[in-house]
Amino acid sequence: MSAKPSTDQPDVSEPTSDGFVRGLSQFIGGPLGSHAVRPDSRPGRFWNAPRIVLALTCLVLALSWVQKSPCMDGNWQKNVQYTRYCYTDVLALYYAEGINEGKVPYVDHPVEYPVVTGYFMGALGLPVHWYGQDHPDINQGSWFYNANALVLSLFAVATVGIILALRRRRPWDAAIFALSPILLLTATINWDFLAIGLAAYGLFLWTKRKPVWAGVFFGLGAAAKLWPLFILGPILILALRTGRLRPFISSFLATAVTWAVVNFPVFYWYHESWLRFFQLNSERPIDWGTFWYVGRYLDGKWAAGTEGDQGPFQWLSNHVPTLNYVSYGFFALICLGILLLGLLAPRRPRLSQVMFLVVAAFLISSKVWSQQYVLWLLPLIVLARPKWGAVIAWSIAEVGYLAAFYAELIGAGGKSVIPEGTFVLASTARLVTVGLLFALVAREIWRPELDDVRQSYDGADPEAGPLDGPEAPWVTRFRRAFGLGPSPEAAEEIRANPRSLIKTL
Structure with missing residues (x-):
């Protein structure tokens, strides 16, 4: 079964939990230390x-x-x-x-x-x-x-x-x-x-x-x-x-x-x-900046001087x-x-x-x-x-x-x-x-x-x-048809209840 978020007050991530932001924070002293008091955790702070x-x-x-x-x-x-x-x-x-x-x-x-x-x-x-x-x-x-x-x-x-x-x-x-x-x-x-x-x-x-x-x-x-x-x-x-x-x-x-x-x-x-x-x-028609617009531009470059002077994107445009x-x-x-x-x-x-x-x-x-x-x-x-x-x-x-x-x-x-x-x-x-x-x-x-x-x-x-909840048994069979093993949820259920293996076969 899938894990459910706790109903208790969750631990709130810091701004520097992202790697990119953590790197930038080095310019102002680095991320908050593990023993520091969170600035927004003090009671009554607006x-x-x-x-x-x-x-x-x-x-x-x-x-x-x-x-x-x-x-x-x-x-x-x-x-x-x-x-x-x-x-x-x-x-x-x-x-x-x-x-x-x-x-x-x-x-x-x-x-x-x-x-x-x-x-x-x-x-x-x-x-x-x-x-x-x-x-x-x-x-x-x-x-x-x-x-x-x-x-x-x-x-x-x-x-x-x-x-x-x-x-x-x-x-x-x-x-x-x-x-x-x-x-x-x-x-x-x-x-x-x-x-x-x-x-x-x-x-x-x-x-x-x-x-x-x-x-x-x-x-x-x-x-x-x-x-x-x-x-x-x-x-x-x-x-x-x-x-x-x-x-x-x-x-x-x-x-x-x-x-x-x-x-x-x-x-x-x-x-x-x-x-x-x-x-x-x-x-x-083809709008500016789209995939088709870029293709039509390249058509004009590649097809220039050729017979008909028109590639597939230009043809679609017409x-x-x-x-x-x-x-x-x-x-x-x-x-x-x-x-x-x-x-x-x-x-x-x-x-x-x-x-x-x-x-x-x-x-x-x-x-x-x-x-x-x-x-x-x-x-x-x-x-x-x-x-x-x-x-x-x-x-x-x-x-x-x-x-x-x-x-x-x-x-x-x-x-x-x-x-x-x-x-x-x-x-x-x-x-x-x-x-x-x-x-x-x-x-x-x-x-x-x-x-x-x-x-x-x-x-x-x-x-x-x-x-939210457990996955259907057919998912495991479908994944196995592509050479893939059971999902983590199915594997956990199999470990807890070996008889459930029969449902997945």
């Missing part, structure tokens, strides 16, 4: 680890607001939105979606986002418009952005709070999220924190063994951005390994019903507006329906590998590990990879592999890509800033670092003794929720 992390999150979000301030008035002259890194869809779409004219999302204008995001835009934008009609001296766009920035920041703080609740023994892991330059630069580029916050709360409810309510929030998150649907796949892998499918089915049905209920009004009464999101995504099928097939192939990894691993993987792999696989294989999608991975990597070194390398690559992307947008206006090859190099660095994180998380699934989180929780998965 600034304990969770509060420090929450305060850092609020500070970084405040700095993010300041960083976006040059764009708040909407007067984007001389490419200020790119040169100052302050571009935000929130402000741009206030005008592009007609909310500044009082248009109701989906009713008067087909919004390009799933319905919960559209509802959210209207709920904040229309009151700003109505107020602005009576107060023509205010800048409606600035008010709309600030209202969104405040609510999205609250969702970001709530996400950190959930990470802290899921990692009570490892609160300093959440500092990876709180101090990330990714959070600083992309927190309010789009409405992604709406889906992230809803999905995070769904995960919290799952750990509290409330699969139906978890599904409700997964469904709400998926109605804001579709990616929270991917959480159900990792849950299914864990359910298969434990032989307990009922929690998965309950969560799946709750997700589907919730998604259908919140979509129904727009689907039924404004069907064409509802279809806009799906049509846009099916028609979009045949979008086929590109859709190929990208979906690529994603499905990676997911098949994740499924086999999850079923063949010595121990049942932690839920957040598989969640990270699936979302990373989607981004790597997708024909669209907008700059704010990086936020999807940030809380997942904190839960899946909270080690600073590789995350810092990935963060640098993401910031470099963002700089190159804005340079490309300036160049698209007729003023060349960087060579195309430089942008492709930045895109490749992002792909490689996400692939590296994918490989490192997969490695810790295959070698669970390397998993620091599992060791902090006595071998247990703190996100397993209703799927």
